[in-house]
Amino acid sequence: xxxxxxxxxxxxxxxxxxxxxxxxxxxxxxxxxxxxxxxxxxxxxxxxxxxxxxxxxxxxxxxxxxxxxxxxxxxxxxxxxxxxxxxxxxxxxxxxxxxxxxx
Numbered sequence: 001x002x003x004x005x006x007x008x009x010x011x012x013x014x015x016x017x018x019x020x021x022x023x024x025x026x027x028x029x030x031x032x033x034x035x036x037x038x039x040x041x042x043x044x045x046x047x048x049x050x051x052x053x054x055x056x057x058x059x060x061x062x063x064x065x066x067x068x069x070x071x072x073x074x075x076x077x078x079x080x081x082x083x084x085x086x087x088x089x090x091x092x093x094x095x096x097x098x099x100x101x102x103x
Contacts, residue, residue, distance in 0.1 A: 068093055
């Protein structure tokens with residue numbers, strides 16, 4: 001079960017309250033208990049969760065830097081400790097940029 005933030009739960013409660021039509025005091029207490037349970041379970045809105053919407057997004061092409069890191073990581077991985085790998089790639093990237101701009 002996915003846990004909700006307080007803000008998400010509050011928004012769910014507000015959404016349900018706006019849809020309610022309560023005429024008696026006892027009904028209000030009963031309905032509020034139901035609302036709180038629905039809010040906890042995130043079943044109040046027809047919206048998809050953020051995980052589903054992230055999956056449906058189109059993937060962007062990697063940037064030049066991202067592709068450079070992907071290409072250089074196997075080389076650097078054998079030569080450097082884990083915490084020094086990105087430093088080494090940054091130095092290689094800088095040299096690559098300087099050589100590209102010098103052409």
